[in-house]
Amino acid sequence: MGGSGSGRLYGGGLTVEDCLTLDVNKLIRDGIVNAGAHSGTLTWAKCATRETVGSMGYEVHVDGPHIVRLRFYWGQPHFDETVWLETTWPYFGGVRWWFTCPRCAGRAAKLHLPPGEKRFLCRRCWGLSYESQRESPMFRALTQAQKIRLRLGGSTDTTAPFPGRPKGMHRRTYQRLRDQGERYERASWSLAESRYGVPLGCI
């Protein structure tokens, strides 16, 4: 299995769960990205057994405001990958960090290292699938959207009109839930379109 050429590198047999995964949001939560230039070690362990499944060194280089480069190195022989981060500013506020995939230069929240491979690339580049559809971002967004509709007294059908404000619910609470719900619905629809080429209704 090579790391060169164009298109997907795997035919769909390999899943995200088979790989070592770097999650930019976890790196931020763990204080690794925001702490300025420094270095350390990342370790992957199985949740159930706490058995270590992988470990590598990292360096964080801050080249300017919001200009961050991560270097990862591991293994014998020595592998080395540099990944740039980028930011977007969502309209609902805050700043969102992304990896720039070292192969396709696309934005990705996660990069994956399949067994025996030498590069951290995005899911699209490796052609990885999810072990469970339920873990895909599309289904997570859809599930969140459906929860909000149910809470407002509606059904799980996201193609139906959005439910109105239930009696006794504050306007601001309703508006907040509605904004959230519509955001999840837009996300699940655009993810469904990118995946299947057609919008997805209720499940």
Ligand SMILES: [Zn+2]
């Ligand atoms: Zn990629």
